[in-house]
């Protein structure tokens with residue numbers, strides 16, 4: 001329809017490649033027309049007369065402003081374009097005369113209004129998907145728990161999620177509360193080995209640095225310099241990335257297909273997407289063992305909740321029907337890696353961009369804003385079953401060929417992790433021999 005065509009012309013052609021800065025609607029495109037619609041058809045019944053008895057949802061915060069670090073680079077790019085770009089094309093004139101640098105340092109990663117909506121709407125969709133669990137009755141009976149990372153964008157997200165539910169049920173008198181738990185939702189900060197070996201270690205992201213100096217990146221740099229008509233040496237990889245971020249933020253925050261997007265075609269976007277995936281892979285994914293192991297506590301906490309529900313259902317009453325837990329891309333990715341999801345046969349490195357074209361580790365699909373992992377426990381006559389949904393879509397557990405395997409089978413698959421995966425031990429710094 002004409003209306004749809006208009007809506008879609010506001011979507012940058014490269015919107016599928018924004019990685020962790022991507023819009024949730026790009027993953028579930030049916031939401032573009034109706035943000036509250038739920039794709040029930042893909043949720044086959046888990047068993048006859050299946051009853052969902054517990055869901056743990058681990059959710060990334062909603063759409064946010066850029067970090068101060070990135071705002072500063074965007075400002076540098078804008079200044080360069082204003083003062084040095086010689087091209088007289090309309091889109092560049094638009095940037096120079098109509099676009100304003102409206103991002104300020106104090107915005108530093110805070111949740112934006114669209115981010116609040118991300119969570120309000122997600123809450124309504126999850127309540128539609130699991131009406132017996134995410135229900136007014138369970139909210140009033142305090143059988144829905146809310147846990148969040150202490151970061152403003154996460155706290156604001158969980159409050160918006162609650163608003164979504166209260167609004168849906170027209171409840172005014174109960175104000176649900178939340179608990180801040182950084183041990184659980186920001187474990188990466190508290191894992192010394194991760195902080196020392198990865199976060200504060202320049203060489204841990206060697207592949208990212210190498211890719212920034214690669215032929216693929218050079219080509220995008222030169223193309224951008226040509227388009228702006230500035231000397232080649234003025235465009236660094238960071239400035240290319242800043243332009244890509246500007247395109248993604250203008251879209252995610254304001255739903256605009258901004259003039260900045262003119263700088264990139266599909267091939268360029270794939271290069272920048274890979275650069276972001278490399279960061280996520282080496283900082284939060286399979287790149288270093290400690291990345292995933294730092295999530296041991298979250299893993300155990302998840303299974304403790306499921307175990308508790310499994311125990312309690314024998315007596316007919318589950319005390320915690322729902323656990324809503326809000327964190328970061330840094331929370332979701334390590335857990336997914338620990339559990340073996342999206343593991344490619346070969347590692348993502350600076351020199352295998354071409355080979356990795358069909359990779360499963362693609363953060364644009366996995367962790368856009370408001371990304372969510374749902375673990376749903378069902379009571380079936382043959383036993384308990386566990387279903388995993390990523391971004392509201394069922395996803396098989398690695399090596400288990402069933403959409404909702406028996407809970408015992410899942411526990412068996414993760415036996416070693418369930419018996420080990422000790423956060424204290426994994427995160428301990430290995431001391432130099434002299435100190436032993």
Ligand SMILES: O=P(O)(O)O[C@H]1[C@H](OP(=O)(O)O)[C@@H](OP(=O)(O)O)[C@H](O)[C@@H](O)[C@H]1OP(=O)(O)O
Pocket residue numbers: 020021060066067069070327328329330
């Ligand atoms: O590239 P920026 O500065 O935006 O990086 C952020 C992280 O964003 P991401 O790399 O995932 O796109 C941010 O993760 P989030 O899930 O909370 O958005 C992270 O918390 C923040 O510390 C920034 O990480 P960096 O280490 O400074 O790159």
